[in-house]
Amino acid sequence: MGALYWQLNDVWVAPSWGSIDYTGRWKLLQYHVKEFLAPVIITGYIDTDKQLKVYVVSDLTPELPTFVASICVYRWNSFTPVSKSNIMMDIDGGSSKLIHTININVLMSMSDCGTGADAFRNCFIHLSMIDQSGKQMAPNNYVFPTKIRNSSLQNPKLKISSVKKGADKIFNIEVTSENIALFVTLDSHQIRGTFSDNGFVLVEKNKTVIFFSENDTTTEELLKELTVVSVFDYTDQS
Incomplete structure (x- = not known):
C-alpha cells in the first residue's frame, strides 16, 4: 500500500491541493x-452497526514492545475526560490489529454524554498510545460521533500568553485556552517560518509550540504578527 499527497508545484494564487503554497509557506496539510504517514498509528471509526472500532497499525518490521492504548471520551466543555479505558498489549511488525470494539451508544451512555443525537453533539473520542515508560508511540487521533458543525463546540477564548526567544531564530510560543479547541491554527503572517505543530486539537489548558523563523526577528515583532484561531471562530456560534 502507499499514499500520495500533492506537496509542491503551486504556481498560482488560489486555493489548491498543494500542501506548500506558491510562496513556500506551509499549509495545514504539510503539518x-x-x-498520517507515521510508521505507527492508532485510529478508530464508527461502522454502520454503530460499533466503535479502534485499530493499531504498524509499518515497522520488528514487533512493537508492550504499549498502552488509551480511549478517552471528552465533553466539549471540559479538559477532564468523562471516561477512560486503557488497553495494554503488543502487536507484530507490519500488521494492523483491532484492539477494541464497543457500541458507540453504550460508550456515550456510560460516559454521561446524554442520549441519542445529544450525546453525539456533546462528546468526542480521543485516542492515544504510549509505551511503558510513558513515551508517545503514535500521533493522537480522534473520532467525532457527529459532523463537527453539529457538535456543541465551546468558545475556547484562545490567546497567545507568551513568546520567548530560544536559540538562534527559535521562539517558544505558549497558547492558552479556556475550553477544548479544535484544529488550533497559528499564523505568523509577514514573518516567514514554520511551527513545530499546527492545526492541532487542544485538550489541555496550554500548549507550547516552537516557531522556527527564516530570518532574524525579535520577540516583540513576532508577537505583533502572531494570530491564533480554531474551528469555533468559523462557526455560527462565534
Missing part, C-alpha cells in the same frame, strides 16, 4: 503529513 499533518508527519501524522
